[in-house]
Amino acid sequence: MISLALAAALTSMQGTIAYRVAVRGPVGSYVIVAAQPPPGWTAAFCSLRLCAVGHVPVTIAASGISYVDLHLYPTARPTHGTAFVTARGTTLRLRI
Numbered sequence: 001m002i003s004l005a006l007a008a009a010l011t012s013m014q015g016t017i018a019y020r021v022a023v024r025g026p027v028g029s030y031v032i033v034a035a036q037p038p039p040g041w042t043a044a045f046c047s048l049r050l051c052a053v054g055h056v057p058v059t060i061a062a063s064g065i066s067y068v069d070l071h072l073y074p075t076a077r078p079t080h081g082t083a084f085v086t087a088r089g090t091t092l093r094l095r096i
Helices: none
Strands: 003-010 017-024 030-036 041-046 051-053 055-059 065-074 082-087 090-095
Touching (some): 003 090, 017 030, 030 041, 030 065, 041 055, 055 065
Antiparallel strands (some): 017 065, 030 055, 041 051
């Protein structure tokens, strides 16, 4: 079973929002972590090996937990709402 949790709010450039998301599961599991931000935002993830827009693959570390950084960038007219972060049917909701 995979679980997601907010690990930290990160310092980011003015106007952007950044979070560290903890991904827990069986050691060696391969999962795709994806985000659906509210209108007017673009989501990008960074893991230890890759930065990508919208989603990033993650392999669970020997500790049973891996981390990805989620960066939310405003585009034209960003709105407040909820960003949904998902992995294997698990959803983390972040209010922005």
